Amino acid sequence: MIETLSAIVGSANVATGPDAAAWARDWTGKYEGVPAAVVRPASTDEVAAILRVASEHRRAIVPVSGNTGLNGGAHAPGALVLSLDRMRAIRGIDTAARTAEVQAGVVLADLHAATEALDLIFPMTFGAKGSARIGGMIATNAGGSNVLRYGSMRHLVLGLEAVMADGRVMRLMGGLHKDNTGLDLRQLLIGSEGTLGIVTAAVLKLAPKPRAFATAMVAAASLPAALDLLNRLKDASVGSVEAFEYMPASYIARHMAHIRGSREPFAERHEVNILVELGATAARDATPGPDGRIPLAALLEAELEAALEAGLVLDATVAQSEAQRREMWTRRENAAEITFTGEAVVDTDIAVPLSAVPAFFDHVRPAVAALDPGATDLAVAHLGDGNVHYTVYPSREDPGLFAAIRATIDDTAVSLGGSFSAEHGIGLSKLEALRRLKDPVALDAMRAIKRALDPQNILNPGKTIP
Template sequence: MTDPTPADDAFLAILRARLGDAHVLTEPADMAPHLEEARGLYRGSARAVVRPADAGEVAFAVRVCAEARVPIVPQGGNTGLVGGGVPHGGIVLSLARLARIRALDRVGATLTVEAGAILADVQRAADEAGMLFPLSLAAEGSCRIGGNLATNAGGTGVLAYGNARDLVLGLEVVLADGRVWNGLKGLRKNNAGYDLKHLFLGSEGTLGIITAAVLKLFPKPLSRAVGFVGLASPRAALRLLEGLRRAAGPSLTAFEVMPRFGLEIVLAHMPGSVRPLADAHDTYALVEFSSPRPDAAAGAELEAALAAAIEDGTVEDAAIGASEAQNAALWALRENLSDAQRYEGGSIKHDVSVPLARLADFLEQAEAACLEAMPGLRPCAFGHFGDGNIHFNLSQPVGMDRAEFLAAWARFNRIVHDIVQRLDGSIAAEHGIGLIKRDELQHYGDPVGLDLMRRLKAALDPQDLLNPGKVVALSDKPPPALP
């Protein structure tokens, strides 16, 4: 593989002739937003940022780069958290201009969108049609649907609706040689050979470039109730989850958990936050019941379920939103936690999942092991408890140097991920592998599975031009180091 030098501008001239000078960016100031990931852990380099307008221009750009053996890093909103969209040479291929809503099928309950559509705009298009696209996450105002699908994003709706891959019926994908696979059929049943879309969903742009998708839509919830619950421990949260699932079935659409430390820093740092319960509790759960029936008594059902849990000792206290404004305020306590952590210094982050029955075991073992390794550390384990996904974040001890703390990242990876492995979990729940977990995947991954992944990569991208070095590498070249 070769990467062009400033004297080797032939391929850029070809791209400019087709896309226009305004969409082949080479000035440092123009490229800067595309070279650094959201948390600032990685900063890369590129020869140019290329901005095609449609799938045909994406295919053209890929063919030109393939002929010149120039690496390509596909990029959506650049909101990823594992360094998967950071370039190290070659070009950044931005999908931002592919932002059209192509079609809405009310009868089939599908929406066909281009990869550059902002997630919030996709949600809005569904809402305006009286339906729901349930993928929801903190970055939905800036992340783009192509990146969501390429990383198999999770978010707060997984308990009821599944991950991003569960919300897709068809894809349009540009392959490494510039050919376009048109798999945009909006079929609920299609067993005509291999289900190729699942090769590209979650592949982080290493096997092909998603340019459009047919998405599933759902009935819009018309009755909703949100509760904020105080609990004595994560084990009590697990008991509550079991009880609510039995009582509510599919009406239980969200179950998020955060620790006392997490709530306290949200209250301290996020303007407008209000303490929802009079007393402090070890663990908090954010619970949502919803129904597509406008006459459904979601509030009464949630109140009855929580009252029963208080009576049997599972729940210590609870508050239920009395309006949509109060529901939104309760949700904000959970959604603002990631931002609040920034004010507490360095944070070493883990995005892991374990079987539901082992969630409490994981939290107890991981917190004890990390505190033993570094007294004064402040664990902040929170997230999508209902589907087994925990963001096991570690805030630095008060007064410790941030750089010194972050230098311990690999040490804590081994502590936390060893426990995840023992409990039959995954070191990458919803954020992906990218650069930051590539070596961890090599360490913990099943050898046969890793071999299959390399074979797929070699078959679909034999020149290793699509997001090279991410997820699974075809060479032994190490990823860039964390700062």
């Protein structure tokens, strides 16, 4: 089969043995294992040809995009990896329609650069933007820091092309805002983590590039106070709030300890630190007034002032330069670096209704302490989405303890009307939670759809669908 694959993509683009070892380890270091072979197609046709071969040989295929996932979705020991890293063409950007057509291997930061040169943005962003690729982002329905304003990947994909298990290509690349022609297979594939088809290209929604930003670090009096501030800002600015990111005191401390040259956001250490950003897309919001401030910054300052007087806010710093804004963002975007520092870790990705975020922390900390009094924790949250990345560092390496801690965190979220999986996908690490907590009728429907579209179970088998 390796020979057949070499004939499709060229022998330089098939790696086996030691050459495949570059794909042996994922970013977190938790999922290790050398693939049997790695094949690197350059086009949709090549992906289709590979799938036909895999289908004929009933050989499992694990698609890998940027390999920045946190849940083992691309784990492939002894398997055949299909890497999309050569499919990085930005086929076109339509400035009038505000859409971009891209191959699945385009790196997020490259798309950012290409669109911004045309005064547009592809609005999704997160820490791994320098390595994450569009295909993986679609496969996991990625989120990030701007979901509040622009939505998840699901809301940003207008068209999609995918190769199905039998090697046939499904082309749904219309870039229309209204298109109802039968079952929405685009939405079914988004978030399916390569289990139903391999996404090879997409038409993505772009947005006008903000002309300016109003960005601040805010020390809120409490989590409920921070949520109150969020609602005030959303209502006052009509959807211009792009990010509302929560970093507790323990996050600031860990950031100071792990990142050289990092600084405290405030003179005093506060419990509830919020990075808030508003984006000014309209001229009326972005044209500086006599005092040099843009109207949206004046609005932010006025709201922070009012919140300070109302006791919701203890301290706040509005960025006065792009350098100050960058420092605020870098602190937030270092989350993955300071979370995965080599220690054994239980990392999670839960979401709860906004009003339940304070209760989540109130419930989960004693529950974890009851299992492991020596454990420490770390949290960072897209507070505007109710999405908390809550991480525990257990005091001892005990797989049973790790599983118990993870289950406790997931159960706490679900008991508050939340979800055990917000934006990182299921992969391997959340399979057990899915089996335990997902509606059983939905689980059966997922299995039936998987059997219908991939009867030989060759597409990323053993992931996402228990």
